[in-house]
Amino acid sequence: MEYFYQRVICKLYRIRQSIIGCLCTIYMRFKCWIWGVKLGNCSKFIGNMIIFRCPGSSIVIGDNCKFVSTSYGNFRGINHRCIFQTNTSNAKIRIGHNCGFSGVSLVCSESVIIGDDCLIGANVVIGDRDDHSDVYHTPYKPVEIKSGTWIGMNVCILKGVTIGHNTIIGANSVVTKSIPDNVIAAGNPCRVIKQR
Numbered sequence: 001m002e003y004f005y006q007r008v009i010c011k012l013y014r015i016r017q018s019i020i021g022c023l024c025t026i027y028m029r030f031k032c033w034i035w036g037v038k039l040g041n042c043s044k045f046i047g048n049m050i051i052f053r054c055p056g057s058s059i060v061i062g063d064n065c066k067f068v069s070t071s072y073g074n075f076r077g078i079n080h081r082c083i084f085q086t087n088t089s090n091a092k093i094r095i096g097h098n099c100g101f102s103g104v105s106l107v108c109s110e111s112v113i114i115g116d117d118c119l120i121g122a123n124v125v126i127g128d129r130d131d132h133s134d135v136y137h138t139p140y141k142p143v144e145i146k147s148g149t150w151i152g153m154n155v156c157i158l159k160g161v162t163i164g165h166n167t168i169i170g171a172n173s174v175v176t177k178s179i180p181d182n183v184i185a186a187g188n189p190c191r192v193i194k195q196r
Contacts, residue, residue, distance in 0.1 A: 021046050028067070037061065037084075040097065046070055049082035056089030057108075062097035062116065069103065076122045076153055078103030087129070088140075096147065107131075110140035115147030121171070122153040129159055146181070155190075166196060 021044055028045040032038075035051045040063035047069030053059050068074045069081035082101050084093060087109040096116035104120045106112055107127040114120070126145075130138045141160030145151070149163050152171035157163070162178040169175060170186025170193075179185045182196045 017046070024048065024069075032061075035059075040065065043067070047081055049084070051083075052085040054086045054089055054091060057086035057091040057093075059084055059086060059093045061095045062099065064098045065095060066100045068101065074102040074122050076102070079123045080105065083107075102153075111142035112144075113142070114145045115149070115165075117148050118145055119150045120145075121151055121155065124151050124153070124155045124157070126157045127159060152186075168196065 024045040024047055028049065029039060031051060035053045037051060037053060037059040039061050042063055043061060043065045045067045049067050049069045051059070067082045068078065071078050080103055082103060083105045085107045086093060087107065090110070091108045092111050093106065093108050094113045096114060096118065098116055099114060099118045099120070101120045102122040105125045107129065109129040112126060112128055126143060128143045129140045143157060143159060144162045146163060146165045148166040150168045151157070152169055152173065154172045155169050155175065157175045161175050163169065163175065164179055164181030164183070166182045167179055168184045169179065169190060170184065172188070173186050173190040174188040175190040177189065179190065179192065183192045184194050184196055185192045
């Protein structure tokens with residue numbers, strides 16, 4: 001009997017998730033249109049993400065991407081909603097096809113490019129700038145994450161970094177320098193552990 005109740009609860013949970021996902025996706029498609037975000041086909045949203053696009057800048061998202069902004073969609077726990085922000089009029093965010101994001105904060109003043117088939121784990125922070133330029137201004141440096149990359153939860157990717165194709169970045173890493181293709185890297189600062 002207990003097994004039956006567990007199956008019913010799991011089924012109800014999945015139905016609830018589908019309804020929330022459909023409503024959030026409808027709302028977020030409208031929000032992307034309002035903010036001038038170019039959103040590809042079949043992208044899905046669970047929860048309400050934060051978008052701020054500076055006039056003149058561009059945010060382009062490919063097909064079949066998924067954005068999770070609530071812990072109902074990621075049981076590892078999400079500290080905040082997905083946040084995409086451009087800060088200057090010439091900034092550009094480009095996201096490829098078939099990517100997944102959970103509570104990711106992405107701030108851009110020059111260029112952040114993410115390739116196809118990338119998984120970006122819970123609470124990852126990606127930025128091409130140092131904040132608080134009123135205290136100490138430093139130049140912006142573009143960030144690129146190439147196709148097939150998997151970024152673990154709570155990773156911080158700093159400006160000027162390129163992460164190679166099919167690379168895995170371990171949880172809680174701080175990526176301060178570029179990482180090559182086809183490796184597993186982790187740590188603070190992040191360094192290559194082994195070939196993939």
